[in-house]
Amino acid sequence: MAAPADRIDALRAVIRHHEERYYVHDDPEVSDAEFDALVRELRELEAAHPDLVTADSPTQRVSGRPAEGFETAVHLRPMLSLDNAYSDEELEAFDERVRKGLGTEGPVHYVAELKIDGLSIAITYEDGRFARGVTRGDGVIGEDVSSNVRTIQPIPLRLKNAPDGRLEVRGEIYFPRAAFDRLNGEREAEGAPLFANPRNAAAGTLRNLDPSLVARRGLRAFFYHAVREDNVGSRGDAEAPTDGLPETHASLMESLSSWGLPVEKHWTRCAGIDAVKTFCASWAETRQQLPFDTDGIVIKVDRREERERLGFTSKFPRWATAYKFPAQQATTTLLRIEVQVGRTGAVTPLAVLAPVFLAGSTIQYATLHNEDEIRRKDIRPGDEVLLEKGGDVIPKIVKPILSTRPEGLAPFEMPAQCPVCATALERPEDEVVWRCPNPSCPARLRRSLEHFAGRRAMNIDGLGSALVDKLVALELVRDFADLYRLTVEGLADLKFEAKAREGGDEVEQGSARTPTARRFGEKSATALVTQIDNSRRNELWRLIFGLGIRHVGERGAQALAEAFGTMQAVAAANVDQLQAVSDIGPVVAASVRRFFDTPASTHLIARLEAAGLHMGEPVAEGRGPKPLEGRTIVLTGGLATMTRDEAAERLTVLGAKVAGSVSKKTSLVIAGEDAGSKLARARDLGVPIGDEDTLVHLLATPATWPFDNL
Ligand SMILES: NC(=O)c1ccc[n+]([C@@H]2O[C@H](COP(=O)([O-])OP(=O)(O)OC[C@H]3O[C@@H](n4cnc5c(N)ncnc54)[C@H](O)[C@@H]3O)[C@@H](O)[C@H]2O)c1
Numbered sequence: 001m002a003a004p005a006d007r008i009d010a011l012r013a014v015i016r017h018h019e020e021r022y023y024v025h026d027d028p029e030v031s032d033a034e035f036d037a038l039v040r041e042l043r044e045l046e047a048a049h050p051d052l053v054t055a056d057s058p059t060q061r062v063s064g065r066p067a068e069g070f071e072t073a074v075h076l077r078p079m080l081s082l083d084n085a086y087s088d089e090e091l092e093a094f095d096e097r098v099r100k101g102l103g104t105e106g107p108v109h110y111v112a113e114l115k116i117d118g119l120s121i122a123i124t125y126e127d128g129r130f131a132r133g134v135t136r137g138d139g140v141i142g143e144d145v146s147s148n149v150r151t152i153q154p155i156p157l158r159l160k161n162a163p164d165g166r167l168e169v170r171g172e173i174y175f176p177r178a179a180f181d182r183l184n185g186e187r188e189a190e191g192a193p194l195f196a197n198p199r200n201a202a203a204g205t206l207r208n209l210d211p212s213l214v215a216r217r218g219l220r221a222f223f224y225h226a227v228r229e230d231n232v233g234s235r236g237d238a239e240a241p242t243d244g245l246p247e248t249h250a251s252l253m254e255s256l257s258s259w260g261l262p263v264e265k266h267w268t269r270c271a272g273i274d275a276v277k278t279f280c281a282s283w284a285e286t287r288q289q290l291p292f293d294t295d296g297i298v299i300k301v302d303r304r305e306e307r308e309r310l311g312f313t314s315k316f317p318r319w320a321t322a323y324k325f326p327a328q329q330a331t332t333t334l335l336r337i338e339v340q341v342g343r344t345g346a347v348t349p350l351a352v353l354a355p356v357f358l359a360g361s362t363i364q365y366a367t368l369h370n371e372d373e374i375r376r377k378d379i380r381p382g383d384e385v386l387l388e389k390g391g392d393v394i395p396k397i398v399k400p401i402l403s404t405r406p407e408g409l410a411p412f413e414m415p416a417q418c419p420v421c422a423t424a425l426e427r428p429e430d431e432v433v434w435r436c437p438n439p440s441c442p443a444r445l446r447r448s449l450e451h452f453a454g455r456r457a458m459n460i461d462g463l464g465s466a467l468v469d470k471l472v473a474l475e476l477v478r479d480f481a482d483l484y485r486l487t488v489e490g491l492a493d494l495k496f497e498a499k500a501r502e503g504g505d506e507v508e509q510g511s512a513r514t515p516t517a518r519r520f521g522e523k524s525a526t527a528l529v530t531q532i533d534n535s536r537r538n539e540l541w542r543l544i545f546g547l548g549i550r551h552v553g554e555r556g557a558q559a560l561a562e563a564f565g566t567m568q569a570v571a572a573a574n575v576d577q578l579q580a581v582s583d584i585g586p587v588v589a590a591s592v593r594r595f596f597d598t599p600a601s602t603h604l605i606a607r608l609e610a611a612g613l614h615m616g617e618p619v620a621e622g623r624g625p626k627p628l629e630g631r632t633i634v635l636t637g638g639l640a641t642m643t644r645d646e647a648a649e650r651l652t653v654l655g656a657k658v659a660g661s662v663s664k665k666t667s668l669v670i671a672g673e674d675a676g677s678k679l680a681r682a683r684d685l686g687v688p689i690g691d692e693d694t695l696v697h698l699l700a701t702p703a704t705w706p707f708d709n710l
């Protein structure tokens with residue numbers, strides 16, 4: 001057994017390593033539960049050997065570090081971490097410490113809140129107007145990520161009836177699960193590395209240097225704390241009730257809501273620790289139904305006066321703790337690794353497990369992301385593996401248990417051929433993902449059809465994955481064009497097994513399938529055929545997006561349709577012409593060119609055209625008036641009543657071109673809050689400038705807006 005001093009040193013080193021992976025690189029190597037166990041061991045050792053405690057021990061300070069590329073900002077007051085409780089006993093111990101600190105026998109009043117698994121943010125409002133947003137960083141200094149925070153839809157740029165002066169509100173920025181799944185889905189399609197979990201994705205996104213990307217990803221926020229400047233200095237770190245903020249946390253939560261800030265609504269007042277325990281227990285399972293991840297419950301003393309008396313350690317407040325839900329881990333045997341083929345041909349490994357019961361359901365599958373991850377974690381078929389169920393339904397393999405590995409177990413070999421069509425798989429040098437290059441691979445076709453019919457593409461309702469599987473299996477549909485030959489008679493008699501869960505997932509891992517044979521029926525068939533027929537008249541960009549050209553997202557498709565007007569023109573454009581379109585970079589341009597250079601694609605387009613699909617400008621009858629046609633508008637700065645994306649979309653619908661930079665030809669610049677260089681350039685060029693009110697008027701009366709008299 002190692003001497004305590006050696007073990008302490010070793011623990012500190014490994015904890016620092018994981019902190020760096022987690023906070024700086026957003027790329028942890030171990031699960032939170034494993035990490036927390038290391039910290040606990042260190043804390044217990046330090047408690048037993050107080051002489052070995054040093055000021056720089058990870059137990060003594062808030063972790064994290066401002067990332068590079070952002071300005072830093074010093075917090076009004078340190079943003080601390082939270083102490084942890086892992087069991088009812090530890091909750092009781094917390095309550096005892098609180099009561100001892102306050103010198104009371106009777107029950108303390110607490111507020112219990114969901115612990116949002118995102119990353120903390122401090123937002124400063126000045127006289128109710130958004131001034132800046134700063135991450136926690138190392139607790140003292142954070143990164144100024146204002147330009148990104150501004151784009152997050154639910155965060156108001158102006159507060160309602162908030163106190164005057166400087167107000168700092170604190171909360172959590174997080175990814176709703178649906179947005180996270182969408183993001184990882186897109187990344188999968190692009191062959192980009194997947195985010196490990198929503199928290200990770202939120203941190204990565206907020207640190208992205210491109211605010212327009214942040215705006216698109218759908219981050220959300222919840223707030224749970226406020227600090228006001230006027231008691232800093234006079235009362236130091238303490239929660240002094242001299243700043244006009246409410247006397248209790250519960251009323252503060254109500255105030256935050258009334259100022260227009262999003263507040264997670266399940267918070268509850270608890271009289272005494274027993275009520276807290278009940279609350280924690282009630283969420284252990286129910287939390288899986290929330291649309292976002294929670295990793296625990298935060299328990300806070302309700303009265304500010306009591307908080308003030310309890311104070312802080314260097315790392316966390318003594319008046320709060322975070323109850324962490326029991327780790328959702330289990331071990332089982334990895335029977336084998338199968339591979340599946342996605343829409344772009346991306347081949348992803350899937351772990352097939354000996355069924356094991358974990359956190360409410362029987363698990364048989366787990367994601368493995370890609371070959372590199374399997375190699376990095378050294379996971380081999382036949383291993384005992386540690387499984388972890390995070391917020392989402394799909395569990396992941398944390399690691400193999402090496403101590404029980406049978407001798408001579410061979411590492412996993414990626415198959416050389418597509419498991420569905422037997423075409424040799426390919427892996428471009430700079431990518432982590434293997435692909436089936438065969439464009440008519442049935443596996444690819446199924447996923448492609450789902451994408452083609454999707455709401456954001458051709459918007460054909462009623463073409464669910466079970467039906468698609470059937471149509472492909474019966475070879476009724478061999479490409480998109482075949483959809484347009486389906487008839488009510490042909491469809492109505494189809495019998496297929498509906499899956500319990502529908503969704504874009506490649507497989508429904510971890511969820512039971514309850515097959516029920518069902519006939520499609522005349523009614524559904526008629527509805528579907530009508531939907532398919534209607535889709536013939538869709539705008540061009542929907543078709544371009546629906547084709548599933550690699551790297552061409554919704555936006556790219558819109559840009560191409562707008563720039564070229566017809567499918568023919570897009571297909572004829574060379575790489576330079578493609579790249580000249582705003583929003584189209586070299587990778588996208590090359591990919592578009594490659595697509596149209598493939599004979600199979602040309603053939604498909606011809607068949608779609610023959611099927612009567614609209615391939616030009618939006619058809620006349622589906623087209624609204626375009627009173628802003630010929631006008632170029634530039635948006636800059638923050639808007640209070642809508643996001644910039646919304647404004648751009650509404651202007652585009654009215655026919656305006658929304659440009660990213662100001663030139664002599666710009667018809668109007670809308671300058672929102674904190675507009676910068678574009679506003680200056682507009683002034684230099686003498687381009688007309690308006691504010692948010694101008695924009696609102698313009699949108700309300702686009703036809704009569706006096707552009708020509710500006
Ligand atoms: N896997 C790894 O390698 C690794 C490495 C380092 C840290 N971690 C994990 O990170 C966590 C430690 O990070 P931490 O210091 O941010 O502590 P924490 O996440 O345990 O708790 C503090 C944070 O909770 C957040 N929070 C969410 N909802 C809240 C609410 N309603 N009220 C108040 N705060 C709320 C705040 O952002 C606050 O900063 C641990 O869970 C640890 O396991 C993991």
Ligand SMILES: [Zn+2]
Pocket residue numbers: 341418419420421422423436437438441442443444
């Ligand atoms: Zn294939």
